[in-house]
Amino acid sequence: MSLFSRRAPERSATSSEGGVWLERWSGGRRAEFDEVEFVDDYAVLRWETDRGGFGLAHALHDGNGQVHAAIRALRRRHRERTEARYACVAVAMAATQVSDPYVPKLIACDLQEGADQYETTWARLAMVLGQRAPYWFATLRDRDAIAAWRPGTPPAVVPACHVTNPVGALAELAAGEPDGSPAAELCLHLAREIRARDHDAVTRHVAELLENAADGGDGAHLALGAVPAELRHPEPAAPPEMVRRAGWLSITERRDVLAHRVAGLAQRWDGGQDWHTGGAVVVDPTACPVAREWEQRLVPADRGQAPTVLEKHLLDNAHDESDILLLDPVTGIPALRRAPGTDREDLFTLCLQRLPTSSPLAALILSGETSWVRTEDGTLWFAPAREGWGVSWGYSGTGCHTLAQLAGVLLDDISAPAMKAGAHEPESSLFELLRTTPQSGVTTYTRAQLETSRTR
Known part of the structure; x- marks a missing residue:
């Protein structure tokens, strides 16, 4: 239910009443689930309580997220109505102690000005809401599944895919390639490898959480929002190195946004270890005749069209928007020159x-x-x-x-x-x-x- 279809309480609890909002609960009517709203990179599930609204946020860009970032996103959406709509917000965080069974953390913060964040438990939250709140593992945070959740619904069945490494771009790029394309073979393999590893990880974490719940731990007081779908294709053997490198050479020369997404995923996944480029190089062209020789062979890059993957990789790390994009015609590798007027004349590029x-x-x-x-x-x-x-x-x-x-x-x-x-x-x-x-x-x-x- 939206803000305009329910009369919000005139005020939420304040620190003058003593203690943080979730710890001051003394009982009341069962909270009523309101809706799921998506703000920036967060999915926020809202309940209405007789002491104000509560929001449970899951980050859609990271396994954890930050409670203050979620609150800022809500303030941008609701502006001056935010405090009337939310008295407290908590973010569900991935477990951090690998030696213990997997139990996610809850980091909460009241919406009063200057409030500090604090850690709470799923048991405390269940007592406040009068029901178990759901948790989605970072590998199972499907937007449609979260949007469809209601109290009492069984867990959605979601193909495992971590929010930081969505594999959709890989499948799209592969679908647009001709038969026998190294880029298509590479992308299909990478998508399956990521999916298989995510499936193995979340399956293990779900088992650990269920074990904790069976032993009466804090995991007994949350509900699973989703469970992993069956993995129908085992992790395949990697294509030969020459196929992988040929695929990445093709992709890094492209200028379309799909190639940029695939390249970004590769950088997060393995640092682009199969790219033809390697580490970054910073060259002072005044340092020696050899550096000057290399500088003099550089030519201006074509700024009249979208950047290639490698050009965008450099531009994303530019010191200034006025930095000048160049190209080494011998290697085909781009380079960046510091903007005119800066203290140094360094050139930033990549080796092979x-x-x-x-x-x-x-x-x-x-x-x-x-x-x-x-x-x-x-x-x-x-x-x-x-x-x-x-x-x-x-x-x-x-x-x-x-x-x-x-x-x-x-x-x-x-x-x-x-x-x-x-x-x-x-x-x-x-x-x-x-x-x-x-x-x-x-x-x-x-x-x-x-x-x-x-x-x-």
Whole structure:
């Protein structure tokens, strides 16, 4: 029932009465369920009590959400009528103690100005409402199922899919691809993998919650809003790496919003580990002649059409809306130049995970914070690196180990992939060479120097 079809109480309880709203309950008539309203990224179930309205919120963008964010969303919707409509709001939160059976938390806040949030229990809430309130696991928060809920209804049967990783975009992109498309095979696999893992997780959590309820725990005082639907397709084997990489290469070159959604999901899921791009690189073009050489080959990007996935990825991380989008025509990778008038002239871009060339390594160039590779055909490249596995020199840490490993494999195969966890230990002579390389200035090691170091 809406705000205008029910006369709200003239005032809600205030702190002057002592204690927080949910803890002051002394009994009264059974609360009457009113409606479900969707505000911003929250689904809020509202009950009418004889001491004001109560709202139970579930975040539709995250497993937890924040009670103050839910209240702000309600204030934007109802403005000056908010306090007349709600005396208290609580957000259902995912369990945090993995050692205990799964029981979600409740974080509540009264709507009086300046009120602090507090944790309460499902037992307390059931006593206030005179009925058990529902909880939807973050993998089962289907908007239609939540909107249709009423007290006493059985749990909806919902395909498991976490709210942070909706797989609909994957299915849509796959449906629009031709037969045999690597992008379609990749998207279908990723959708099934996400669905299978979400199904396994929520099935385990439901069992733990039911166990807690059977033992008389706080889980006995809530109702399940939904249970997972049967998983009809087991988690399949992943497509070959070359298929996955070909699929992502196709997707990251696209400019449509569907490709942007799929790419965003991949970044949340695994950081885009199968993309052809790797870690971020920041280049000061004034640092050395090599950096200037790379800068001079950049060309303006086409700003007359929507950005590609990679361009949008950079633009979303821009320092300023006036930053200038450029393109490296050798690699096809975009770059961002700081807006004119800023203190620094840094360029922000992405390296590759492997070099698309058959020309052998001619030199390794170390300058500032950037590792460069020049091949025998004269082309300049950033040293391949994965996200989170940067390369460095001049010290005995992980970055230097990774660079020594990389130098060894690139000497043998210029198209070898960037290093990752579990790679073999670097050759001790190469590691010692790079460990003792000065971090200041520019150091160039020719292929002959690197090969000589290997034989020591």
